[in-house]
Amino acid sequence: MTRINLVVDGMRVADDIEPRMxxxxxxxxxxxxxxxxxxxxxxxxxxxxVHLDGRSVKSCNVLAVQADGSEVTTIEGLAQNGQLxxxxxAFRECHGLQCGFCTPGMIMQSVDLxxxxxxxxxxxxxxxxxxxxxxxxxxHNIVRAVQHASGQPVAPNEVTA
Amino acid sequence: xxxxxxxxxPAPALEKEIGRDRRRKEDARLITGRTRWxxxxxxxxxxxxxxxxxxxxxxxITGIDATAAKQATGIVDVVTAADLDExxxxxxxxxxxxPEQVTPGHAPIASDRAAFAGEIVAVVVARTAAEARDAxxxxxxxxxxxxxxxxxxxxxxxxxxxxxALAHPDLGTNKSAYWxxxxxxxxTGGDVEQAIAAARTDGIVLEREYRQQRLIPxxxxxxxxxxxxxxxxxxxxxxxxxxxxxxFALAATTGVPESKIRVIxxxxxxxxxxxxxxxxxxxIVFALARRLGKPVKYTExxxxxxxxxxxxxxxWQKLTLAAGRDGRVTGLKVELLADLGAYVxxxxxxxxxxGAFMFNAIYKFxxxxxxxxxxxxxxxxxxxYRGAGRPEATFAIERLMDELAAEVGxxxxxxxxxxxxxxxxxxxxxxxxxxxxSGNYEAATARAKEMFGYDELRAEQQRRRESGDKxxxxxxxxxxxxxxxxxxxxxxxxxxYGAGGWEHASIRMLATxxxxxxxGASAHGQGxxxxxxxxxxxxxGVPFEDVEVLHGDTQIAHKGLDTYGSRxxxxxxxxxxxxADKVIEKARPLAAHLLEASVEDLEFKDGRFGVRGTDxxxxxxxxxxxxxAAHNLPDGMEPSIDAEATFDPVNFNxxxxxxxxxxxxxxxxxxVTMRSYVACDDIGVVINPLIVAxxxxxxxxxxxxxxLFEEAVHDEGGTLVTGSFVDYLLPTAADTISFQIDHTTSPxxxxxxxxxxxxxxxxxASTPAVVNAVVDALRPYGVHDVAMPCxxxxxxxxxxxxxxxxxxxxxxxxxxxxxxxxSGTVDRTTGxxx
Ligand code: FES
Ligand code: FES
Numbered sequence: 005m006t007r008i009n010l011v012v013d014g015m016r017v018a019d020d021i022e023p024r025m026x027x028x029x030x031x032x033x034x035x036x037x038x039x040x041x042x043x044x045x046x047x048x049x050x051x052x053x054v055h056l057d058g059r060s061v062k063s064c065n066v067l068a069v070q071a072d073g074s075e076v077t078t079i080e081g082l083a084q085n086g087q088l089x090x091x092x093x094a095f096r097e098c099h100g101l102q103c104g105f106c107t108p109g110m111i112m113q114s115v116d117l118x119x120x121x122x123x124x125x126x127x128x129x130x131x132x133x134x135x136x137x138x139x140x141x142x143x144h145n146i147v148r149a150v151q152h153a154s155g156q157p158v159a160p161n162e163v164t165a
Numbered sequence: 166x167x168x169x170x171x172x173x174x175p176a177p178a179l180e181k182e183i184g185r186d187r188r189r190k191e192d193a194r195l196i197t198g199r200t201r202w203x204x205x206x207x208x209x210x211x212x213x214x215x216x217x218x219x220x221x222x223x224x225x226i227t228g229i230d231a232t233a234a235k236q237a238t239g240i241v242d243v244v245t246a247a248d249l250d251e252x253x254x255x256x257x258x259x260x261x262x263x264p265e266q267v268t269p270g271h272a273p274i275a276s277d278r279a280a281f282a283g284e285i286v287a288v289v290v291a292r293t294a295a296e297a298r299d300a301x302x303x304x305x306x307x308x309x310x311x312x313x314x315x316x317x318x319x320x321x322x323x324x325x326x327x328x329x330a331l332a333h334p335d336l337g338t339n340k341s342a343y344w345x346x347x348x349x350x351x352x353t354g355g356d357v358e359q360a361i362a363a364a365r366t367d368g369i370v371l372e373r374e375y376r377q378q379r380l381i382p383x384x385x386x387x388x389x390x391x392x393x394x395x396x397x398x399x400x401x402x403x404x405x406x407x408x409x410x411x412x413f414a415l416a417a418t419t420g421v422p423e424s425k426i427r428v429i430x431x432x433x434x435x436x437x438x439x440x441x442x443x444x445x446x447x448x449i450v451f452a453l454a455r456r457l458g459k460p461v462k463y464t465e466x467x468x469x470x471x472x473x474x475x476x477x478x479x480x481w482q483k484l485t486l487a488a489g490r491d492g493r494v495t496g497l498k499v500e501l502l503a504d505l506g507a508y509v510x511x512x513x514x515x516x517x518x519x520g521a522f523m524f525n526a527i528y529k530f531x532x533x534x535x536x537x538x539x540x541x542x543x544x545x546x547x548x549x550y551r552g553a554g555r556p557e558a559t560f561a562i563e564r565l566m567d568e569l570a571a572e573v574g575x576x577x578x579x580x581x582x583x584x585x586x587x588x589x590x591x592x593x594x595x596x597x598x599x600x601x602x603s604g605n606y607e608a609a610t611a612r613a614k615e616m617f618g619y620d621e622l623r624a625e626q627q628r629r630r631e632s633g634d635k636x637x638x639x640x641x642x643x644x645x646x647x648x649x650x651x652x653x654x655x656x657x658x659x660x661x662y663g664a665g666g667w668e669h670a671s672i673r674m675l676a677t678x679x680x681x682x683x684x685g686a687s688a689h690g691q692g693x694x695x696x697x698x699x700x701x702x703x704x705x706g707v708p709f710e711d712v713e714v715l716h717g718d719t720q721i722a723h724k725g726l727d728t729y730g731s732r733x734x735x736x737x738x739x740x741x742x743x744x745a746d747k748v749i750e751k752a753r754p755l756a757a758h759l760l761e762a763s764v765e766d767l768e769f770k771d772g773r774f775g776v777r778g779t780d781x782x783x784x785x786x787x788x789x790x791x792x793x794a795a796h797n798l799p800d801g802m803e804p805s806i807d808a809e810a811t812f813d814p815v816n817f818n819x820x821x822x823x824x825x826x827x828x829x830x831x832x833x834x835x836x837v838t839m840r841s842y843v844a845c846d847d848i849g850v851v852i853n854p855l856i857v858a859x860x861x862x863x864x865x866x867x868x869x870x871x872x873l874f875e876e877a878v879h880d881e882g883g884t885l886v887t888g889s890f891v892d893y894l895l896p897t898a899a900d901t902i903s904f905q906i907d908h909t910t911s912p913x914x915x916x917x918x919x920x921x922x923x924x925x926x927x928x929x930a931s932t933p934a935v936v937n938a939v940v941d942a943l944r945p946y947g948v949h950d951v952a953m954p955c956x957x958x959x960x961x962x963x964x965x966x967x968x969x970x971x972x973x974x975x976x977x978x979x980x981x982x983x984x985x986x987x988s989g990t991v992d993r994t995t996g997x998x999x
Binding site: 029032037038039040041042043044045046048049051078079080082083088092095096097099101102103104105106107108111126129130131133134135136137138139140141142143144145146147 | 188189191192193194195196197198199200202204205295383384385386387432433434435437466467468689690691692855856858859860862863864865866867889890891895896897898899901903904927
């Protein structure tokens, strides 16, 4: 057992954990942060993406002990004072989700992407979220959501029904 | 305190909800992580399972030693088939497509023989999931490997006599069922052999063979099941598309009364047909929770999901098309081999039959013959995957139409126009015996061409061909239709399907005037909560926000047939409409009573009963309150305006559309790059354009993925090579493009909404559009076909004169022979010159 101290979604936590425990297991099983999900066992899907000291990481690819002393933000801590984060708002506005399983990871990754590149092109968005798989949306509306969140006009040739 | 409005002006009419791009109600919880996935559930004393799975495709189990595993930390038990009695139940095949179908028994845990790599042979129960997984590694299973039936054609030809490998040696054959439709015999058309013979003398005969590679639905949420046996009822939460059908199957096969079982599908992370199953894992969790008296959970890993959740497609299609010299089709003969995998899944055998009615698509040719042999192999079982039978059929006919156009020397759209049903001809009875109620192929095609810039792109293609550009432009066409809205129960009965196709809805008018809508259709990403709210808001004239849609729990939605086959809106939505109409009719006498008017003088509009010619009126929501108080009701009226309805459709419905795709093919590397994609779909009346667009986009990418990226590949021993997301290539955002979509509208006539299903349309349409584009780019190089997925290597090989670019290792050379049980022979291989 190893002791870790960290801040998760603004809350200070300390725990004795098995050294092999993954950060995503720690979040889900110890803290009940079930908003963050697991979609694969090879670090390919990105469903588990959270922020570790402000940068997006795949939390299935990080040991909980590696987060010792760090600040972790999950999808559950993204909204501030009851206000949705603009990226959350944009996903809803642009229908960037269907089943919603990829969505926590997709949103966390998009927030990180926009931090680095506040006005990304469509291509930059597509490359920036390449590590996050979505089986439902075909990515079209996810790309639009990120464009929308960045304050850019969304891609032309949209639904005209 | 019912507000009867004597003279006050009625509330302003609410904006129409149908057709409005409402943002989804579901999203608030999904974007904030307040979700209820099955794997989130933790119950007091809950135990966890891990499965021990066969690494071999076919092997006799000669011993299982769990001694070491039983001593591991946290272990409660290790269970094999021998430890469980018939209370474990069996996995059922609900659709034996012929009375003679050969159906191997399917126990959730293999006892003496494993029939595919991934089959469960033992189960470990532990206090945590990690402990269970660790201990599963310690279970020692001895196997004697058996010859495995892996290649579809070889499996079809194998018999006990010829020594071919049999998936289940005791059955003596791998052939499961042979299903035939013949227009001559059915009286829906002529004799196809005559049509072919005539075309051989004077006309065109195209013989082609296409491979529908095996795909994996790969929903993003791995399957997970929790069963709580405490209390009076046994409650199962499962990541399933079919809570109602699952409850029935559990009851029917375990002997537990249906009334003692509650199945809940909480938030479910995608399905695409892949969660339309009664799985061994669900049966095992159910049995062990009962046995141990404790809540039990099992969540699969992604690797387990890819190898053991059912796969889709996997067919060989042998096609003979007859046409006149002018390109008018005179007949089509289809002979399929369909790989069932090791067991006949819940509707697995029926998947090709769903395609049987669609090979004729939007065309009106006079003779049609379809025959399908389903075949058992030692691979993962197959079943519905988005489109289920219809993508395969659409691919075949749309590829053939392009080949015919090339043969006749006309534009692919021209050849379609020469053959399609014109809009004046609806309703139209097809050669497959279906009645298409509505459609306008001309309109959808005209709009798609305009959006695409068809003529300009053809001109550019010509320029590039002439200049010998190393990057060639290809234009692909798919003018698809499909049958969806599964399904008229009578039709299902005639096809020997084991259930009906109705859907149920109820509407509860709450005391506060709020409205609860309960539907038996169970969503997993489709947005039922939003779309059904819109329908009810319009119908009852209540605010969208006042409607709550409940689903996915057999205790709340006591009747239902769940979500698949693009049925929720057109069957489930219509049930909701009918329940809403009953609410209005139940409320009418009460309104008349309170307004002191006669029923005949009332009109219901915008949520309010008004007395014609006066300002007097009363709101429906206030009538709900009046029934709650029940102080002042007409004599004999029950104090309720709640209502329910069960709707059984009389026909399928037939979305259609024209999809156009432009790709660029690098002739030096074989790399295919999507350049643009236009989809003009006719799905009838659209309830929520935003949701529809999402369904189309997602469907398109799944279909494009079949064309370009995905294939479940097994090695020579039958192990799944594409057993993780490293190897099974789901498209990423970087692999796809933005789409241009629009709609034309011919309302369906078989539901009052005028709506048609949209869930599968994109997937059905897009695969042939993309492959047609790839082949179109390469026609000057003598290429007539590229096998799917059109990887750079395969495209490059095709350019070098390698036919369709080579098959996936392990697949036989593409030609049929007599031993497969198909009639007739084709002496030409795929993609060869005429
Ligand atoms: S769970 Fe798939 S990348 Fe972490
Ligand atoms: S919304 Fe379902 S996986 Fe992305």
